[in-house]
Amino acid sequence: VTARRATRAELDELRRLIGRRSSRVQAGRFVIEGPVFVADAVDAGLNIGPVFVERSMLDRVPSGVEIALCDDGVLAKVLDAVTPQPIATTAALLTSDASTLTDSTFVLVCDQISDPGNLGTIIRAAEAAGADAVVVTPGTVDVHSPKVVRSTAGSLFRVPIVECALAEVRLAGLRLVATSSHARTNYDEVNWADPVAIVMGNEAHGLSHESLARCDVLIAISHAGRAESLNVAMAASIVAFEVLRHRRST
Amino acid sequence: VTARRATRAELDELRRLIGRRSSRVQAGRFVIEGPVFVADAVDAGLNIGPVFVERSMLDRVPSGVEIALCDDGVLAKVLDAVTPQPIATTAALLTSDASTLTDSTFVLVCDQISDPGNLGTIIRAAEAAGADAVVVTPGTVDVHSPKVVRSTAGSLFRVPIVECALAEVRLAGLRLVATSSHARTNYDEVNWADPVAIVMGNEAHGLSHESLARCDVLIAISHAGRAESLNVAMAASIVAFEVLRHRRST
Numbered sequence: 001v002t003a004r005r006a007t008r009a010e011l012d013e014l015r016r017l018i019g020r021r022s023s024r025v026q027a028g029r030f031v032i033e034g035p036v037f038v039a040d041a042v043d044a045g046l047n048i049g050p051v052f053v054e055r056s057m058l059d060r061v062p063s064g065v066e067i068a069l070c071d072d073g074v075l076a077k078v079l080d081a082v083t084p085q086p087i088a089t090t091a092a093l094l095t096s097d098a099s100t101l102t103d104s105t106f107v108l109v110c111d112q113i114s115d116p117g118n119l120g121t122i123i124r125a126a127e128a129a130g131a132d133a134v135v136v137t138p139g140t141v142d143v144h145s146p147k148v149v150r151s152t153a154g155s156l157f158r159v160p161i162v163e164c165a166l167a168e169v170r171l172a173g174l175r176l177v178a179t180s181s182h183a184r185t186n187y188d189e190v191n192w193a194d195p196v197a198i199v200m201g202n203e204a205h206g207l208s209h210e211s212l213a214r215c216d217v218l219i220a221i222s223h224a225g226r227a228e229s230l231n232v233a234m235a236a237s238i239v240a241f242e243v244l245r246h247r248r249s250t
Numbered sequence: 251v252t253a254r255r256a257t258r259a260e261l262d263e264l265r266r267l268i269g270r271r272s273s274r275v276q277a278g279r280f281v282i283e284g285p286v287f288v289a290d291a292v293d294a295g296l297n298i299g300p301v302f303v304e305r306s307m308l309d310r311v312p313s314g315v316e317i318a319l320c321d322d323g324v325l326a327k328v329l330d331a332v333t334p335q336p337i338a339t340t341a342a343l344l345t346s347d348a349s350t351l352t353d354s355t356f357v358l359v360c361d362q363i364s365d366p367g368n369l370g371t372i373i374r375a376a377e378a379a380g381a382d383a384v385v386v387t388p389g390t391v392d393v394h395s396p397k398v399v400r401s402t403a404g405s406l407f408r409v410p411i412v413e414c415a416l417a418e419v420r421l422a423g424l425r426l427v428a429t430s431s432h433a434r435t436n437y438d439e440v441n442w443a444d445p446v447a448i449v450m451g452n453e454a455h456g457l458s459h460e461s462l463a464r465c466d467v468l469i470a471i472s473h474a475g476r477a478e479s480l481n482v483a484m485a486a487s488i489v490a491f492e493v494l495r496h497r498r499s500t
Contacts (some may be wrong), residue, residue: 048361053329117367121481121484124481124484127474127477129474153481155479223378223379223491223494225377225408226405226408228404229377229405230378231371233485234374234375237488238446240471241471241488244473
């Protein structure tokens with residue numbers, strides 16, 4: 001393996017891509033931190049840039065990539081993770097537009113989700129439940145922010161992510177189903193065979209009136225305890241797995 | 251409302267209870283941070299100690315409690331939250347022993363769960379799914395640590411928490427069911443009517459051989475994507491809601 005030294009300009013760019021959504025949009029790239037996620041990105045076939053790495057982490061660099069060596073301690077200052085492992089790379093932004101939804105029969109929609117951990121968990125749930133895509137609407141936390149990337153545990157590299165408005169999801173022929181504590185139909189009483197988009201709203205405010213008005217069906221997740229005992233990521237997992245279960249058994 | 255000033259000894263004790271499990275065990279108390287959780291604790295009927303609070307947060311103090319005023323900025327330095335809201339109180343530890351499991355028909359067992367967020371989410375899922383209790387085995391992260399308390403979103407105050415070994419759960423007449431990717435029975439093919447304990451293992455290592463040997467039944471959660479696309483808290487939510495669903499419909 002031959003390795004060159006990382007330039008100051010490259011490290012400055014890395015810092016900008018980590019820190020600011022506008023920088024990511026402008027460059028069309030985002031940052032992948034840590035040995036596991038860098039390897040996941042390569043496994044998923046992402047076309048990654050140079051791998052920035054300290055000497056101590058050289059044995060964690062996937063084969064066949066360009067290596068940019070960094071002095072000890074330099075990467076740790078640039079990276080976002082609380083206890084950073086000094087290896088990182090970049091890749092082109094993963095989001096596509098609503099045309100990706102053609103032929104989809106099962107998607108999860110994040111409508112103004114604000115917590116990075118929740119968005120990440122929903123993307124994991126989408127992969128595990130076999131969803132065709134995850135839609136993020138304007139107002140949702142940036143899917144390429146370091147916290148979201150980490151919390152998807154690599155699912156981000158394998159599930160198509162679509163940036164579009166709720167109206168476009170509907171135009172793609174998907175029935176919009178939202179959860180509501182006021183709904184009469186429970187999530188396990190729905191015929192999940194038809195093409196469906198499950199719409200999850202903001203953690204604090206739920207779905208906006210405008211979004212609710214666009215939805216075709218409201219369902220309840222009947223449960224014990226307080227209303228707030230289910231968070232949005234748990235609700236998404238439970239409904240998504242009911243769709244998977246229903247489709248597998250019919 | 252009459253308010254006295256918090257003493258230095260009280261604030262030192264608060265700091266110790268936040269920082270160290272051994273201090274919590276010794277004092278038999280733990281700390282509840284933030285206005286929402288303090289109110290939740292009162293609503294749940296917990297017998298709380300004095301409420302430590304800055305003047306700016308006085309309107310968030312529940313009625314009928316003893317108030318210990320703190321100078322501005324003092325509480326923020328003591329509390330664990332990254333962006334602390336300067337109000338906190340203490341309560342007696344909530345854990346009980348295996349005798350609590352008598353008459354239980356549905357419990358979740360956390361066997362050496364190490365991530366506070368996962369433990370907190372499992373306790374939320376337990377409340378939402380109507381479980382009778384959550385069992386934490388030795389080696390599981392402390393349920394009274396500030397991070398766990400926060401991530402339970404108040405469910406900790408409402409779901410009985412039992413500290414005991416796996417063998418004691420079995421002695422209480424509960425069938426031990428664990429998830430395993432090698433199991434042939436899917437989680438939706440189980441008769442969930444009988445008294446059951448769902449056992450969740452460590453995030454990195456799964457269940458130990460010793461724990462696995464104690465389990466009566468292994469079930470799979472068949473899913474798409476990679477094995478690691480479901481984390482332990484999502485798996486617990488999915489299975490717990492299947493139990494709830496099953497028992498409601500039969």
